[in-house]
Amino acid sequence: MSVINALQQRNSHSKLIQPGPDAAQLEAIVRAGLRAPDHGRLRPWHFVAVQGDRREALGELFAKALKLRNPTATDAELAKAQAAPLRAPLIVAGLVKPVEHPKVPRVEQVAAVACALHGMSLAAESQGFGAMWRTGWYAQDAIVIDGLGGVPGDEVIGFLYLGSRKGDAKPLMEPELDTYLTLY
């Protein structure tokens, strides 16, 4: 598939099953992400790959964070948080690790991480996998960030869920170009 087709036909797929990317495919995905544009080459990012039974550990982290955030969370809510990472064989969490810089504000560093995650989702699709970018409150939660190896000030810009597609792809929406593009 050409790059232009890959870009124009990318879509998210929420039902993701085994097999997920193997070690070589994951490496290709991450290397694609690391080529993201990045003002000042600050590399203001870190990526954490979670697979196999480590997804259960991530679920425990989500449930722990929920319990601290909401001590009255029901068993059903805790079970949902615990099971969230089981929705795909592989999750790549992309954290922004902001760097103080006179010319590169945080928003640009967040943009670099977002570009990296988008590149990773395209790299996964180009290898035959589906991808779904998720966030939710977990992404900004201090317990979750700490559990992923982050420090205060870091933030998860996306949890990229990756795996084999189950079911048909969603129909692509055809954006009305005139709505989003003006020729100045």
Ligand SMILES: Cc1cc2nc3c(=O)[nH]c(=O)nc-3n(C[C@H](O)[C@H](O)[C@H](O)COP(=O)(O)O)c2cc1C
């Ligand atoms: C920063 C960011 C956060 C997102 N968080 C979620 C999320 O938590 N849950 C979700 O269902 N979709 C989330 N999405 C959107 C989906 O990944 C997806 O883009 C959306 O469902 C539209 O589908 P499409 O990508 O196939 O057009 C997020 C997207 C971005 C860019």
